[in-house]
Amino acid sequence: MSSLDTTAISRPRIPDPISGYRLENLVGMGGMGEVHKAVQLSLGRTVAVKLLNPELAKDAAFVARFEKEAAALAALSHPNVVAIVDKGKTDSTYYLVMEFIEGPSLREQVRSPLLTPKESLRMMMEICRGVEYAHNRGVIHRDLKPENILFDQQAGGLAKVTDFGLASFLDDANSRFNLTSTHVSMGTLSYMAPEQRVDAKNADKRADIFSLGVILYELLTGEVPLGTFDPPSKAKPGIDERLDNIVARCLKPDPEDRYATVAELMAELEPLAPVLTSQPPQPLTRVQRIKVGARQVVRVVTQAVLTVIVLAALGVLGVAWHRSGEKPAPMMPGAALTSELGADAVRTLPGRLAKGTERRLLEAGEGPDPLSFLIAGRPVNIEGKALVFPPMEIDGHRHVGRAVADVVEMEGDIALLKADVLADGPPPTPYTRLRTLLDGPLPDPQVAIMLVGSTGRYVALVQEGSGAPLRLEWALGERRGTMLGQDSPKGTVHLEMEVDAEGMLRTFIGTGKDRRVIGEPLVLGREWQKQFGEVPRAAVGCIEGTCRVEGLSYSVKQAPPSGTSSTVAELTPRPTPVAKPVAKPAPPAKKPPAKAPPPSKGGKKK
Template sequence: MPSLDATSTAISRTHAPDLIPGYRLESLVGAGGMGEVHKAIQLSLNRTVAVKLLNQQLALEESFVARFQKEAAALATLHHPNIVSIVDKGSTPSTYFLVMEFVDGPSLRERMRAPPEDPQETLRVMLQICRAIEYAHNRNVIHRDLKPENILFDEQAGDLPKVTDFGLASFLEDTSTRFALTGTHMAMGTLSYMAPEQRVDAKNADGRADIFALGLILYEMLVGELPAGSFEPPSRRKPKLDSRLDGIIERCLKQHPSERYATVTDLIRDLEPLAPHYTTMRPAKLNRMQRLNRALKKAVRVTLQGIATLLVLSALGMWGVRYWHVTSKRVPRTPGEALTGDLGIPSAQESAGRLTIVEGEPRRVTLGDGNDKPTLLLSGRPLSIEDKKLVFPAVAGQSREGLVRVDVPGMRGDTARFVAQVNAQYNAPSLFETLAQVVLDAPLPDAQVALLLVKNEPTPTRYVALVYSGAGAPLRLEWSLGEKQGTMLGPNSPEGPVELELQVDEEGALIASLGTKGDKRPLFEPLQLGMNWQELRFGSAPVPAFGCIEGMCQVEKFSYNVKSLPPKPAGVVQASAATRVETPRTVAPAPVKRTPPKPAPAPKGKRSK
């Protein structure tokens, strides 16, 4: 077997651009012990990708080829915004290759060379890394080589950190030998970030080895160096740090695995309270022109405030009454809270559409085209139906909010998919509204349209809402499910109309996406609702709905369907995403005695699959 040092195994010669059919190699971006990574163009879609080539010498070694194939297998099972996704894999006459998503941004190591970030920013990044590892662990994959070099920042996607390089990944419950590349008492990984048990016996190291590495990375991000020996707590090195971080890191770095966090979910639970304003987006930093623009706007606003104050004082009574008439309903609330509040007694209205019923239960409803006439329950603003489009027109003097629920109760299922094309436009405000808002330094409201899953009752108390606020505004996922409440902000929205989707998969994970099939991308981290999510989170089967706040809102191509999974075979234990499924041990029943002449043989035990 050839030597494993980087200098002897790195490929030094230049490859032909057309080495891999369907791809054009552009430039070398990195090299290491197993080969090199090239920036390339996928010719069929004309998009930039990363191509990882296995060293031609190592391609002759079966164990290294298996390890290379293992990285592809690990990545192929993982679909998460904070994990680099795989596009393709294959081989040429001389080597093997992987094609992956190209992340055009710095690594965490490069980021850490700059002055330390604000602790809130550090926790924002760490929580997203933890979410990625939690997701991988729930799919029975551990990384085993976590380090700052293997975390890249996708600046085009809002500076999202993405975990890469699963070349040492291990399948937690894989009993086959196909990917068993680590033998007992063999250490694999990067020594500085290895857990103690991994240095001795990598094969038997479990997900708690990744938790040890996460603790090292967090300490290094906060303090600027790795802990060594009996290290000082972070808050002593950096007095501005929250002292609660000391206990979290200390628990991650326990020498014995049983003393660490049992799961990454437990680690996230302790980190989240320390970042109360957590979002997936990095706070934007203003450049010089943006700061100048803000200062000019402030000066203009102050001038207008002075002029408007004189006008207000000249007709205080009339202006006061009119102002409260316009703004009394504008109590700061989130879009989900506003749309699921008390909007009055709902009225019924029919719409063209289709309703598909399977085994006596509704499983799919569409609006806009069809003869089934589903009933809509309308609260708040009036709704019009124009050429297969459902429209909340902007009408002066009407309630700000409008909500439409599709009255199809009993749509029970284990998975769900809710998709619609939406648009929102805010009409230009009147002169009075502009002056009133400037005087009190209150922003004008945005036109917002939302897709919702709500509990089917006159005033829904439980909901999930995906909100679009027009071009340039961030997309928003909001939920209120009993004790489970929160909000996530996503990337800025494109020009409408846009296609939005809410999907709940077989494990009860809700994924919000933007775009059509050819260009659909997830917007946030998956929201874990859990198995039996309809009863557990909503109390009963929820119904699809859409709402509008301010301005004009338009919805078309509205479709909602649910699907029940086939029952599990007898003996299979159904587990949530946070628990593992364990196969019961075989137990042979006691032999049964029979009457002579021939005793019957004892029945064999059965194993649950």
């Protein structure tokens, strides 16, 4: 059976039967497997079932890491830690059953415009309580980040720490679960302590304290502290200056200079955090009831006046609202870029096409071959070697644009897609000012390189011009997901998306010595192109603002026969060697005639 049979997402996936559970729908996926919303039949309660990828289930190291997460969770029972319900094995893979958390992640909370410093500190105290409990039970997390913090809406928005897949046990008795090798870096780079980047095995609980410092800074300012950064009170007005020293101590490069325990960190945060009480309200006195009644009367009158003012304002803005139409429901960038954008227009760009027996290549921007692109949504200009999505016109309402290379004969097992991209905010115009007035601050511009197949099937690598995390998004049948990477630098960035012969999709930013991996690989499996419904094509897209894509290149190559090796690097086009003129050899020099040797002394005359 080929690996495609276990990872195919071009058709509905039939989950492995798990006794006692009914899988309902896929809610997420990552480097190790899938998470399904399910029902525990014995109790009729909703749970989350995490399935190890069947391909990885064949690897003993990955199975041990999966079992390690179960052991880590089983050792913990705390309101701020996601609880484990069960674990087991099917005929083809392993599974882990956890409580299902109905609510957003901390990543979504960080981006909320309603988040206040006091609310941030409340969240931080709950996160710290869960981590401190885990440390006291001998477990360090080693991958604390906003994606691994969930908020339980049914429990009043209680924060819960999850995903202990990289956890390490402090107790030597449990060393069988410690899978990290010495001098191996594991975790998420932006939230990782310096010592953990060098030697994850020997990183202790102070590495978690560093990660908590990064999370606290991001909660307060909305940014990740990279390189040289301002203290929180200077980065965002209104933040208590006492938090500057707390964050700075968490982020000390030397572990000895940080807090020794999370309890010490909580002791300094607690005086600044809002006080929550569970005491029942006391009955009001007669005087207090009179005061409350008077305030209610004033509030009702004030609300009536404000209602009249709002209705008048709505009447003035009604025409503008009618012209702008209904606001579309929020969509993921990849979904928006591959949605129905109207009829395609055709634009031609100089480029190069190479179709050999083993390798096929298209390069846009320079070359003797005209390349056709199907343009949908926003218009596209050709500026030298670049595809440019210009600012939207004043009467336009299309914020999304897409350009697909109209080259279909790109079949292969190994692929490499790359380009230099830039996303800029729109220039100030009457139209943008009107949108800001009606809709609030405009969304950040987004630019993407993509592989697109049949309708609704794609993989997109998205960059925001604001320095937000890079995003890998995919929708291939019923398997959909998003993976966030490190923050993107501002300005032009070089993005790459590669797939090897085993169907492992990896993404990169930068070139040469500055080339860095973005997130974890996405397991597609062999014959991965079939999962797109049709042979995938290279594409670029733009949402809001101005987007520029230059040096677009897409190469595919057939995998060599088994037993030989081939890498994605072989797809990088090399310059064709130019034959140099060969100089004619000079004629050999004529040798002077040989002289007769002189007669030897005493010789006889002939």
